[in-house]
Amino acid sequence: xxxxxxxxxxxxxxxxxxxxxxxxxxxxxxxxxxxVGDKSPKxxxxxxxxxxxxxxxxxxxxxxxxxxxxxxxxxxxGVVIGNEAVFTKVQEKTDGLIGMxxxxxxxxxxxTAEKALHTITRLLEQHGQGGICGYRDKTLRYDNSxxxxxxxxxxxxxxxxxxxxxxxxxxxxxISNCLTIGHDFDLQSEGLEDFARERGLYDGxxxxxxxxxxxxxxxxxxxxxxxxxxxxxxxxxxISRQPAAAPGDMxxxxxxxxxxxxxxxxxxxxxxxxxxAGYIRRxxxxxxxxxxxxxxxxxxxxxxxSAPCLSLFKPVNVDPLQDxxxxxxxxxxxxxxxWLAHEHIHRHLLLDPRHHAxxxxxxxxAERAMxxxxxxxxxxxxxxxxxxxxxIVADWEQHWLERYRxxxxxxxxxxxxxxxxxxxxxxxxxxx
Numbered sequence: 001x002x003x004x005x006x007x008x009x010x011x012x013x014x015x016x017x018x019x020x021x022x023x024x025x026x027x028x029x030x031x032x033x034x035x036v037g038d039k040s041p042k043x044x045x046x047x048x049x050x051x052x053x054x055x056x057x058x059x060x061x062x063x064x065x066x067x068x069x070x071x072x073x074x075x076x077x078g079v080v081i082g083n084e085a086v087f088t089k090v091q092e093k094t095d096g097l098i099g100m101x102x103x104x105x106x107x108x109x110x111x112t113a114e115k116a117l118h119t120i121t122r123l124l125e126q127h128g129q130g131g132i133c134g135y136r137d138k139t140l141r142y143d144n145s146x147x148x149x150x151x152x153x154x155x156x157x158x159x160x161x162x163x164x165x166x167x168x169x170x171x172x173x174x175i176s177n178c179l180t181i182g183h184d185f186d187l188q189s190e191g192l193e194d195f196a197r198e199r200g201l202y203d204g205x206x207x208x209x210x211x212x213x214x215x216x217x218x219x220x221x222x223x224x225x226x227x228x229x230x231x232x233x234x235x236x237x238x239i240s241r242q243p244a245a246a247p248g249d250m251x252x253x254x255x256x257x258x259x260x261x262x263x264x265x266x267x268x269x270x271x272x273x274x275x276x277a278g279y280i281r282r283x284x285x286x287x288x289x290x291x292x293x294x295x296x297x298x299x300x301x302x303x304x305x306s307a308p309c310l311s312l313f314k315p316v317n318v319d320p321l322q323d324x325x326x327x328x329x330x331x332x333x334x335x336x337x338x339w340l341a342h343e344h345i346h347r348h349l350l351l352d353p354r355h356h357a358x359x360x361x362x363x364x365x366a367e368r369a370m371x372x373x374x375x376x377x378x379x380x381x382x383x384x385x386x387x388x389x390x391x392i393v394a395d396w397e398q399h400w401l402e403r404y405r406x407x408x409x410x411x412x413x414x415x416x417x418x419x420x421x422x423x424x425x426x427x428x429x430x431x432x
Contacts, residue, residue: 001223001283002071003272004082004147005232005253006154007172009245013293015149016250017082018308019062019071020274020283024428025135026065026334027287029304029316029326032108034058034076045069045105047095047131050123056108058318062287062302065334066135069100072289075107076318078298079116079150080291084175085133085142087219088160090199096128099144106148113150117157117166117187120146125162125189137282145175151293156181160214163189172240174232177225179211223283224269231256231272247301247313248371250290255309264350265417273309275350278420286339288313296380302326305342310349312363314393315374315386322386325394342397343430344404351421352410359400366396 004017019027035056043052046067057077061070074080083099097105102120110116134140145158147169154169158181165185167173174180192210196202201213220226235253239245256272267275269283276284288308292299301313304326314326328337349356373389374381381389409425411418425431 001177001225001228001269001274002082002084003174003176003228003232003254004084005172005174005236005250006147006149006169007236007239007245007250008154008169009171009240011294012245013149013151013154014239014245014247014250015080015082015147015154015289015291015293016254017072017147017289018254018272018274018285019287021064021071021286022135022137022282023276023284023286023306023424025286026337026339027062027071027304028065028328028331028334028337028339029060029062029287029302030328030331031316031318031320032059032061033320045101046098048097048101048127050097050127053109057111058320059104059107060300060302060316060318061104061107062289062304063100063104063331064135065332065337067098067100069098069102069104070107071100071103071287073103073107074291074298074300074318075110077111077150078293079107079110079113079148080289080293080298080300081106081116081146081148082289084145085177086145086158086179087177087216088143088179088214089201089216090161090214091141091143092128092130092161094128094130096130097123098131098133099129099142099146100133102129102144103146106146113148113153113155116148117155120148120157121164121166121189124159124164128162129159145179147173147175149293151295151298158210160210163192163195165189165192165210172236174229174236176229176232177223178220178229179215180229182209182211183207185210222269224271227270228272231258231270235272246371247290247292247299247375248367251301251308251313251367254288254290257309263353273307275307277417292375299374299381304328304338306339306346310346310359311342312367312393312396313370315370315389317386319383322383324386324390325397340428341401343428345400347421347425347430348404348407348409351412351418362396366392
């Protein structure tokens with residue numbers, strides 16, 4: 001389960017997403033350089049081989065280690081995309097391009113938000129969408145929705161099998177694990193209403209509502225998607241009323257919980273910041289991203305770690321000559337990843353919240369210093385600004401890692417929550 005948000009205000013586009021996956025599914029932040037003149041005829045995506053193109057944009061991706069595609073990302077043209085799982089009545093059972101593949105292809109091949117949208121819809125119509133999307137859960141399949149944005153515009157794209165609708169975002173938009181576009185779409189796939197009639201989902205009378213026609217109710221209800229969507233909208237409404245919107249506002253939005261308690265056993269599926277806790281609450285936010293897109297350029301921040309409420313957002317840019325602490329060394333190696341290192345911090349705080357207030361205060365201080373270094377002037381950040389900002393977050397991360405790496409986990413006797421995380425800790429190799 002996931003949540004994606006966008007707001008456009010005073011010439012600035014702010015974008016944010018929480019990627020909710022399985023608790024032990026490492027999510028890596030990687031930078032892929034641009035390509036010019038590639039002669040490879042074919043590209044192997046997660047399940048499908050498709051035609052490759054010779055020229056591609058450079059990207060920054062936050063991706064599960066085992067798939068080709070990505071959950072969130074940006075390209076070197078200032079385009080950002082996040083996707084959501086949606087569980088429609090018309091899912092195809094054959095393998096195609098999964099939503100994360102479509103997201104990466106949109107970034108690699110789309111120089112604007114609108115071009116990325118058309119790239120995704122063209123490939124969707126040609127190849128379909130489908131395939132196992134779970135890491136260990138091999139029953140998980142879904143269709144997808146997307147928010148696609150650049151400094152000048154933003155779109156919501158929602159799909160059902162090979163059909164789709166798209167709506168331009170005027171001021172703000174949010175998506176979750178349910179369809180949100182009714183009859184007020186700006187673009188649509190050819191033959192959409194005929195397809196719905198053929199499937200017995202639309203009688204041809206009255207306005208055609210995409211969400212009412214294709215959405216299911218069971219998984220959206222039990223995953224809390226409508227409540228998370230309402231929370232995202234409320235957060236965006238609050239940000240829009242402020243004199244100026246900033247990346248820190250979106251970071252706080254992604255950290256939203258219904259309960260303000262430090263005890264993570266009290267979290268819910270309706271929390272934007274998702275914490276796994278058993279069969280009913282199986283998803284965990286394993287990676288998050290916030291971007292600011294404006295005339296001065298694109299500024300991207302990734303946690304590269306689980307649970308934004310227990311993580312720090314870290315900067316990264318598209319400059320191939322500049323390194324960042326959030327980046328992984330490649331697209332698949334997780335055993336020495338920043339994600340896995342932070343799990344020592346994340347899981348200690350889940351199981352023992354005594355230091356939560358101290359942790360949060362130190363994180364907020366470091367995050368404010370990092371953002372001030374990069375964004376508190378009218379000029380684009382320099383290479384030195386990025387170096388200083390990265391050092392702030394790297395030092396903070398190292399401090400907390402040294403504090404927790406060798407400390408034993410504090411499990412509570414006879415606690416199902418502790419037993420749940422003890423099992424996952426052993427599976428991940430965090431303890432013997």
